[in-house]
Amino acid sequence: MRLNNTLLPAYVNLVASLQNEEPSAVLARVEGQIRDGALDLADVFVTLDPMGALITGILRIARMGKDAAHLTQWRGREGGGTRRAIADLVLEARARAEELGIRELSTRVYDSRMTEAYSDALQDAGFALTNRRVEYRTPLSQMGHEGATSLAWKTMADTGEGVVLDVLRQASIGTPDGVDTSRGSAAIENLLDGSYADMDPRAVQIGYSGGQAVAILFCLVDTGTGWSTIAFMGLVPSHRGRGLGTQTHLHGIETLRALGGVTYHDGTSESNDTMRHLFEKQGCVESDRMEEWHAAPRQA
């Protein structure tokens, strides 16, 4: 069922016990998120025990950009993660996503949290395993610095959106991590998880080589926590394999630092050997492996 104000204390108790936090601290955070509009209780789904007093499992929709959303991993009490319980929550979340006009709904589950029941439940709820990912988490202080570079960088504020969409489309060719640019600016908003106009212009940058737009970077920083990521980077096919990927990554790292980033969190498909090689060469520290699942579009 959807979370509501009556169930909020039980929800807070479960989150506090899962995260080893004081319930009062969780309550203050959740109330703050509701006030700021960052959390809508209608996006959170909970399973109750038969007595209706305890919440045994939770998951929520995290909206990303215009028409994409992510389902958080199921979390709950020992024994609460049955196939039926998880499938019911995921189905409720899917229905809510449809209500919100979300076209792309995905979820990522750490290998360490995946069970047979979880995997069966996702299939029952119409999700399909689409990818496996490697994630890296590294302090930016441990990462290298941008040296001599043959790329000249401009922000999207200077290039305009058309150039960005064109380089994004080309950089998405031949990679499992490509972005669907057919919906135009929604692709940019989904990657940024917000509107470019509200961000530092360096969030989206284009790298030029000999006057040609060849490289792209999406740099995101949460200044509150210091969390940072390169939401997408890539090169047009004609300019790959000559060291420009390494230069692009280092420019991204320098940008994350300049925007106030502290911890660099990033990832790629397990099958993207070039990007994995690049991360490892740059000293990124592997933190997790996970499965990525997508909701199949509903039949019209």
Ligand SMILES: CC(C)(COP(=O)(O)OP(=O)(O)OC[C@H]1O[C@@H](n2cnc3c(N)ncnc32)[C@H](O)[C@@H]1OP(=O)(O)O)[C@@H](O)C(=O)NCCC(=O)NCCS
């Ligand atoms: C990933 C990408 C940015 C790398 O850029 P690039 O210019 O091709 O990379 P570079 O030439 O700087 O370096 C690539 C490194 O990977 C190595 N490499 C290339 N192909 C490889 C493969 N199949 N397996 C392992 N390593 C590989 C190269 O030898 C080089 O290593 P080295 O510097 O130790 O010799 C580029 O290929 C690209 O744009 N791909 C499409 C977009 C994409 O997948 N982006 C990642 C989003 S997460």
